[in-house]
Amino acid sequence: MTILDWLQDYTIQNVVIGAALLGLISGVLGSFAVLRKQSLLGDTLSHAALPGVCIGFLIAGTRNIGSILFGALVSGALAALLMLALTRNSRLKTDAGLGITLSTFFALGVVLLTYIQGTNNAAQGGLDSFLFGQAAATLRSDLWIMGGITVAALGLVSLLWKEFKLVSFDPSYAASLGLPVVWLEVLLTVMIALAVVVGLQMVGVVLMAAMIIAPAVAARQWSHRLEGMVLLAAAIGVGGGVFGALLSALSRGLATGPLIILSVSSVVIVSLLFAPRRGFVWEIVRLRRSRRRLRYQQVLTTLYQLAAAHADSRYRSGQGMIDTYHGTSTQRALRKLHRRGYVVRHAAPPEEPNTAGQWVLTPAGIHEAERILDSLGREAL
Amino acid sequence: MLAPLFDNIPLMIMLVGMLVGIASTLVGTFLVLRGSSMLSDAIGHSIVFGIVIVWLLTHQQSGPVQIVGAALTGLLTVFLTELLVNTQRVKKDAAIGLVFPVLFSIGVLLLNLYARDVHIDTHTVLLGEIGFVWLDTVSIGGYPVPQSLLSMGAMTLLNGLFVLVFFKELKLATFDAPLAKALGFAPGVLFYALLMLTSGTAVAAFDAVGAVLFVAFVIVPPSAAYLLTNRLWLMFVYGMVISVLSSVSGYYLAVAWDVSIGGMMAVMTGVFLLLAFLAGPHYGLLAQLARRRGQRRLNENRTLAVHLYNHEGEPEQAVENVTRALREHLHWDAAKARRVVQRSREQGHVLQEGELLHLTPAGRAIAREILEPAKF
Numbered sequence: 001m002t003i004l005d006w007l008q009d010y011t012i013q014n015v016v017i018g019a020a021l022l023g024l025i026s027g028v029l030g031s032f033a034v035l036r037k038q039s040l041l042g043d044t045l046s047h048a049a050l051p052g053v054c055i056g057f058l059i060a061g062t063r064n065i066g067s068i069l070f071g072a073l074v075s076g077a078l079a080a081l082l083m084l085a086l087t088r089n090s091r092l093k094t095d096a097g098l099g100i101t102l103s104t105f106f107a108l109g110v111v112l113l114t115y116i117q118g119t120n121n122a123a124q125g126g127l128d129s130f131l132f133g134q135a136a137a138t139l140r141s142d143l144w145i146m147g148g149i150t151v152a153a154l155g156l157v158s159l160l161w162k163e164f165k166l167v168s169f170d171p172s173y174a175a176s177l178g179l180p181v182v183w184l185e186v187l188l189t190v191m192i193a194l195a196v197v198v199g200l201q202m203v204g205v206v207l208m209a210a211m212i213i214a215p216a217v218a219a220r221q222w223s224h225r226l227e228g229m230v231l232l233a234a235a236i237g238v239g240g241g242v243f244g245a246l247l248s249a250l251s252r253g254l255a256t257g258p259l260i261i262l263s264v265s266s267v268v269i270v271s272l273l274f275a276p277r278r279g280f281v282w283e284i285v286r287l288r289r290s291r292r293r294l295r296y297q298q299v300l301t302t303l304y305q306l307a308a309a310h311a312d313s314r315y316r317s318g319q320g321m322i323d324t325y326h327g328t329s330t331q332r333a334l335r336k337l338h339r340r341g342y343v344v345r346h347a348a349p350p351e352e353p354n355t356a357g358q359w360v361l362t363p364a365g366i367h368e369a370e371r372i373l374d375s376l377g378r379e380a381l
Numbered sequence: 382m383l384a385p386l387f388d389n390i391p392l393m394i395m396l397v398g399m400l401v402g403i404a405s406t407l408v409g410t411f412l413v414l415r416g417s418s419m420l421s422d423a424i425g426h427s428i429v430f431g432i433v434i435v436w437l438l439t440h441q442q443s444g445p446v447q448i449v450g451a452a453l454t455g456l457l458t459v460f461l462t463e464l465l466v467n468t469q470r471v472k473k474d475a476a477i478g479l480v481f482p483v484l485f486s487i488g489v490l491l492l493n494l495y496a497r498d499v500h501i502d503t504h505t506v507l508l509g510e511i512g513f514v515w516l517d518t519v520s521i522g523g524y525p526v527p528q529s530l531l532s533m534g535a536m537t538l539l540n541g542l543f544v545l546v547f548f549k550e551l552k553l554a555t556f557d558a559p560l561a562k563a564l565g566f567a568p569g570v571l572f573y574a575l576l577m578l579t580s581g582t583a584v585a586a587f588d589a590v591g592a593v594l595f596v597a598f599v600i601v602p603p604s605a606a607y608l609l610t611n612r613l614w615l616m617f618v619y620g621m622v623i624s625v626l627s628s629v630s631g632y633y634l635a636v637a638w639d640v641s642i643g644g645m646m647a648v649m650t651g652v653f654l655l656l657a658f659l660a661g662p663h664y665g666l667l668a669q670l671a672r673r674r675g676q677r678r679l680n681e682n683r684t685l686a687v688h689l690y691n692h693e694g695e696p697e698q699a700v701e702n703v704t705r706a707l708r709e710h711l712h713w714d715a716a717k718a719r720r721v722v723q724r725s726r727e728q729g730h731v732l733q734e735g736e737l738l739h740l741t742p743a744g745r746a747i748a749r750e751i752l753e754p755a756k757f
Contacts, residue, residue: 039475040419047593090664096604099418103597104651110508110594110644111635118639131507132489206426206507206593210482213475221470254493258486265483272470280468 012249015135017143019245019260022202022211023237025150026195028157030216031226031233032188035168040095041080041189042212044102046196046205048079050109053130053200054116065142068130069149069197076193079105106205133204133257135245146198153194156187157230164188165226202245203257214264215240221275240264296333297372298326300342303361304369313366316346316358334359342368387524393515395632398646400533401586402598402624406606407540408579409599410616413607414555415572419474421579421599423462423481424455425592428583429488429506431455437495448532448584455580456573458484485592509591511643517588532585540578544617547571552613590643597647598624605654608661623653681721683747684711686730689740690748703736 033042049072056071057063079101087097113128129137157164166174167184175181192212199208219233244260273281302325307315322330337343342365346358361369386392412418431454435447458480465476489506511529518525544551554561554568561568583595590598606619631646638645659666688711692701700706707718722738725731730744740748 034472034475037472037474039472039478043419043422043478086658089666089669090608090658092604092607093416093418095416095418096413096600096607099422099596099600100604100651100654102422103593103600104648104654106593107597107644107647107651111638111640111648114508114641114644115638128504131504207482207486209478210486213478214482217471217475217479255489258489258493261482261486262490265479265486268479272465272468278470280470 011136011138012246014138014140014143015245015249016242018135018138018146018202019241020238021143021146021150022195022199022260023215023239023241024234025153025198025237026208026211027215027219027233027235027237028154028230029188029191029195030212030214030237031219031230032164032168033192033212034216034220035226036185036188038189038192039213040098040209042192042196043209044079044083044098044105045076045189045193046199046208046212047102047109048105049073049076049193049196049200049208050106050130050205051075051112052109053205054109054112057116058112065139065145065201069145069200072197072200073193075105076196077190080189080193109205129204130200131204131206132255133200133202133207133260135202135256136249138201142201146201149194149198153191156191160184160187168226202241203260204255207257207261210261210265211237211241214261214268218264218268218271221271221278236264236267240267292333295326295330296336299330299333300337300365300369301372302326303343303359304366304373307361307366314360316360318358322359337365341365387518387526390515391632391636393527393530394511394642395628397511397514397527397529397533397589398628398632398643399625400530400537401582401589401595402602402628402646402650403621404533404537404540404582405586405595405598406602406617406620406624407537407544408575408582410603410606410613410620411551411555411575412579413600413603414613418600418604419477420459420462420576421583422593422596423458423477424576424580425583425595425599426481427458427484427488428452428455428580428587429592430484430491431457431488432584432587433488433491433495437491445535448536448581451584451587452577452580454484455583456577459573459576505588505591507591507593508641509587509589509594509643511589511646512641514589529585529589533589536578536582536585540582543574543578551575590647594643594647597650601647601650601654602627605650605657608654608657608664623650627653678724681717682725682728682730683751685721685725686740686744686748687751689731689738690745690752693740693745699737702738704738705736 030042033039052071052073052075053068054071055075056068059071060067083094083097083101086092086100087094092100163174163179163184166177166179167181167188171181171185174184195212196205196208199211203211215233215237216229218236219229219231223229223232240263241260244263245256247263248254248256248259271279273279276282299322302322303315303317306317307313319331319334322334334343338345342362343359344362346360348357409418409421412421428451431451434454435450439447439450441447461480462473462476465471465479466473471479492506514527514529517528519528519531520526521531550561550566550571553564554566554571558568561571579599582599583592586595586598602620602623603616605623606616609619610616627646627649631649632642634640634649635642635645657665660668662668685707688707689702692698695701701710704718704722707713707721708715711718713721722731722733725744726733729741730747732739732741
């Protein structure tokens with residue numbers, strides 16, 4: 001198959017569009033969830049969608065995507081409400097509330113799933129695909145619904161952009177401005193349930209959590225502004241989603257969900273390591289550089305203070321003594337100082353051959369040491 | 382003599398369910414108290430990776446080496462999560478949600494790739510096959526003992542032993558980690574040991590209940606128990622009782638409705654939690670409501686007593702100390718005023734003479750307790 005054939009393939013078109021929609025909505029809404037420290041809410045909402053999927057199927061009697069997704073949305077919202085009720089009205093903490101709703105709703109879904117399998121309904125085939133996702137099973141009609149949900153969610157975000165931004169970063173200030181903070185938070189939560197609903201077909205209920213979190217975390221490393229983060233998260237979501245879904249559609253028997261998650265997660269790893277400023281690799285480089293500079297400055301000022309203590313500007317310090325003083329090898333720092341002309345090796349006179357190789361400050365070195373000490377403030381020493 | 386016991390399939394299934402619940406409660410209690418419940422979710426998912434790897438390497442699904450090997454992936458999850466958190470680039474909850482999906486994804490893909498070589502399919506990963514535990518048996522002393530029963534029994538013993546031996550240390554590390562550290566108890570090491578046991582339990586329970594239902598057994602019974610008591614050892618007792626009840630009731634309901642047995646057992650833990658949440662003796666919603674209502678009624682009685690006391694023996698007494706006046710002076714509607722007067726009379730704080738309301742000595746004491754607290 002050539003690339004052109006690919007693009008004209010009906011299934012592949014569906015898969016690409018579906019994955020792009022998923023990446024878009026989960027990237028945007030995930031950014032808010034991650035910033036509001038509600039990352040694991042997506043995990044709970046997606047697991048809790050399973051009973052809704054089954055009930056939607058039972059009511060419609062067929063694999064009608066509309067009723068299934070609506071069921072998923074309702075049971076996700078119910079789970080969120082139950083979680084709030086549990087944590088607000090009892091002494092259970094958030095983590096327990098999340099875990100309880102996640103596991104019991106999922107268990108209920110499993111029970112309903114096996115009940116449907118027991119009824120031998122011929123149309124039940126494919127319900128399993130909601131566990132791990134099956135991109136290749138996406139139909140054109142499914143895409144219209146997924147697209148509609150995505151457009152609605154993105155429309156809401158752009159309409160309420162300012163409000164969502166404020167609620168995410170400073171909810172108490174938002175409340176003092178008279179914004180309906182509780183309603184905005186409820187809205188953001190419901191919209192995460194919407195993202196979960198879009199993802200059911202592509203990645204399944206189990207892995208949807210990562211789809212909410214991963215693009216947002218990756219984007220966070222590259223941008224310090226919400227605008228940039230949201231746009232980038234959407235782009236990463238779309239890219240990772242399409243790549244993973246294509247891999248799954250082209251390989252036989254590999255579940256879509258895991259492939260999408262792995263491709264998005266590799267973007268996270270690259271971002272954590274190499275993003276400018278926040279990247280971990282740069283931090284290590286920075287750390288090593290500043291440690292080396294510190295050592296070099298320490299050695300220079302040590303030489304200076306030794307000279308001052310002996311009232312001899314040409315005081316000779318042996319390498320071994322400097323090493324002992326600093327408790328580590330200073331050879332590298334001394335070589336650097338030598339290169340810059342701050343120290344020279346003592347040329348030993350014939351009567352004292354064992355002083356050869358000792359280090360002596362140059363006038364430039366004395367000047368530099370004084371400059372460093374001044375910048376630190378001498379009284380500190 | 383014991384043979385009929387091991388041939389009794391329902392009993393074997395329920396026993397495995399109980400052991401999963403008990404072993405999970407033993408470790409889950411501390412996870413819930415520490416606020417690390419979601420780690421069990423992460424561990425449950427990521428051991429799938431370990432189980433597949435161990436299977437591909439050794440071609441044996443059970444045995445101590447297999448359990449330890451697969452359980453190490455659970456520990457790896459926790460380690461990677463903490464590593465991510467320590468870089469300060471990612472918050473704790475996001476880190477959990479990043480790490481376990483990756484390991485889980487790799488596990489599922491390996492299952493897809495080596496489907497023919499691996500004994501589990503992706504379905505079992507999530508749901509378990511507790512209904513079939515009796516198929517896979519080993520012979521011990523001539524009896525066919527289900528493999529799951531054996532490994533779950535071992536994990537239950539191990540967890541129980543750990544909790545018993547380190548009860549004091551675990552208690553201290555859970556409720557006051559800094560003090561535990563200051564006393565030299567190494568709460569970090571204890572916690573890792575706890576998580577290792579959690580992973581081991583997850584691996585042993587995997588064939589029976591799968592990766593996700595396991596979470597219900599770890600978190601839900603201890604949470605329900607937490608709503609019922611303030612004592613740590615009672616939490617264990619209640620958690621285990623709930624596990625046993627869920628296992629038995631879940632089994633029979635599942636058989637009656639022909640649905641997943643493991644799923645139904647997990648649903649039942651949720652039902653018991655809901656019961657504890659609603660009807661628990663002290664923290665239950667109903668108890669809270671009752672307490673609030675009692676408090677409100679007490680306040681109403683006190684208000685009435687203070688009002689009557691203020692006007693007692695004064696000229697306007699005939700106008701003030703009648704039920705009618707309460708509407709204006711205390712802003713009570715007629716029904717409320719009548720209700721409060723009625724209640725105060727029944728409790729012997731107030732006497733009615735014609736229209737006039739009198740305080741009894743008991744009622745006067747209530748008013749003075751509020752107005753002149755120093756004398757009490």
